[in-house]
Amino acid sequence: MEPVFLTFVFVLTIFLGFELISKVPSTLHTPLMSGANAISGITLIGSLASLKTGNPTVAIILGTLAVTFATINVVGGYAVTNRMLEMFKKKDDGGAK
Numbered sequence: 001m002e003p004v005f006l007t008f009v010f011v012l013t014i015f016l017g018f019e020l021i022s023k024v025p026s027t028l029h030t031p032l033m034s035g036a037n038a039i040s041g042i043t044l045i046g047s048l049a050s051l052k053t054g055n056p057t058v059a060i061i062l063g064t065l066a067v068t069f070a071t072i073n074v075v076g077g078y079a080v081t082n083r084m085l086e087m088f089k090k091k092d093d094g095g096a097k
Contacts, residue, residue, distance in 0.1 A: 031084065037077025043070035
């Protein structure tokens with residue numbers, strides 16, 4: 001594919017992503033983002049598949065970056081989800097009635 005076309009698609013996705021995220025109400029933002037971060041574990045599979053390309057040096061560098069960022073994203077998604085679920089648990093009064 002031509003670099004000009006790929007750059008156009010990249011810029012278009014930036015604008016589309018900004019518009020979509022800015023329209024999400026704040027009450028839905030945390031559950032939506034935590035779910036999306038957990039789903040980004042698919043990026044880990046894609047980064048491992050990139051090792052099969054023709055240029056091993058570039059593939060190793062990009063694959064390592066992809067694995068690093070996807071792992072941070074997945075762990076962050078689970079941490080946000082866990083913190084969000086903690087907000088809905090009933091607090092214990094310490095046995096006092």
